[in-house]
Amino acid sequence: MKLVNVGCGQHISTEWINLDLVSGVRGVTRHDLRQGLPFSANQCDVVYHSHLLEHLTPTEARAFLLDCYRVLRPGGILRVVVPDLEGIARAYLRSLEASDQTGNTEDLDWMRIELLDQMVREYSGGTMRSFVDQSNFCNRPFVQSRIGDELFPPDKAFRQRNRKTFVQRLRRFPAKLTKLRRAVILGAVAVLGGRSDYRALKEGRFRQSGEIHRWMYDRISLCCLLGEIGFMEAGPCRPDESQIPNFEDYQLDSVGSRIRKPDSLFVEAIKPEKLIAQAA
Ligand SMILES: C[S@@+](CC[C@H](N)C(=O)[O-])C[C@H]1O[C@@H](n2cnc3c(N)ncnc32)[C@H](O)[C@@H]1O
Structure with missing residues (x-):
């Protein structure tokens, strides 16, 4: 099976080909997807990307998804994970209404940042990082329920596993x-x-640099886009649900019973066995 994880960041499985603009950890090949995926047509069984598509402009995203389509074999599976615009917007409104009732604004302050910061930030980490670093940060459970552990330091074992060797340096x-x-x-x-x-x-x-969000997707816009590219059966699924054989073993979207990025929309689509004309 040829399994490809594009824009993998630091969260990888060694059974996959892991590509990223920056190669921060062992097992990651440096590659800018805007140059096209480094595979010939119909070669891959699965292409997966998590929290990557929103980092591309809509034009780049369409070109990239066409490239995912090209490299997948007929019947191959595309799994796309993005921040869920619908879920974030609903959570923002919920916390706005809760704030009307209680007068507490911490969760609302976070939701405003979650919605906007990654599109407008001018420095790495942005206001998200400043929010969790402030001395009176008091709603960590809420923030973690929204975005998982991303902003919280990795454990010692992870740091040790990824300590750079002399050759790597x-x-x-x-x-x-x-x-x-x-x-x-x-x-x-x-x-x-x-x-x-x-x-x-x-x-x-x-x-x-690859850190900024350039667009956001909801279940309707993403599935329509995948349909336009030529994929079939594009539809949302649960984080622990997949047509990729043994997907849960790779622990890409959930680690044990924990969803890694709870703010996400998970979508899968199939490249048809019988090819139809692709959108330009
Ligand atoms: C928010 S991180 C997500 C990382 C990982 N997929 C995850 O779910 O934790 C986005 C990743 O996309 C990568 N990226 C952004 N633009 C890219 C590009 N043009 N080519 C390859 N990787 C890119 C970034 O370097 C970064 O590691």
């Missing part, structure tokens, strides 16, 4: 040179263009 040398070159360019822009050009370049680079 050596391999990062070209990336360090790139960093240096970018710093020199930024310095030159500050000198020649002044403060506003410096800020424009810095913000533009950050927006290109």
Whole structure:
């Protein structure tokens, strides 16, 4: 079985081919999906991506999904996980109404951030990180029920498993040179263009870094988009439910009985056995 996890971040399964723009942990191959997936047509059994699609512009997302379609074999499965716009909007309204009743605004403050911060932030971690780092952060159970453990430090075992070896640190040398070159360019822009050009370049680079959300999806818009691409049977499913054989064993969307990213919409779709014309 050829199983591909695109935009995998740090949460991977070694039985999958794991691709990401940045290769932070062992077992991840660095690849920018905007260059196209590095597989020939009809080669993969499963393509999975979690909290990736919303990082692409709608135009990039359509091109990427067409590419997922291309690399999947007929009958192959696409599993897409994204933040659930409908669920987030409903939770925001619920906390707004609760706040009217109780006068407490902590959950509402979080929901506003959850809805907006990843689209507008100008620095890594954004207001989400500042919210959980504040000394009077008092609604951790609510925040965890919304987004899981993402903003909370990984355990010691995880850090030890992923400690960089000497060879890995050596391999990062070209990336360090790139960093240096970018710093020199930024310095030159500050000198020649002044403060506003410096800020424009810095913000533009950050927006290109893969951390920003560029769109959001609900169950209807995502399933319609997959249908337009040529997939069939596109429909939402539960986090622990999948047509991918033994999916729960890989612990990608749920770890034991815990849903990893509770704020998500989970959708699966199939590439038809009998190919129909693809949307342009
Ligand atoms: C929010 S993280 C999700 C990580 C992981 N899939 C998960 O569910 O925990 C988004 C990931 O998409 C990656 N990413 C964003 N743009 C990308 C691109 N153009 N090519 C490959 N990976 C990309 C980022 O580097 C980041 O690791």
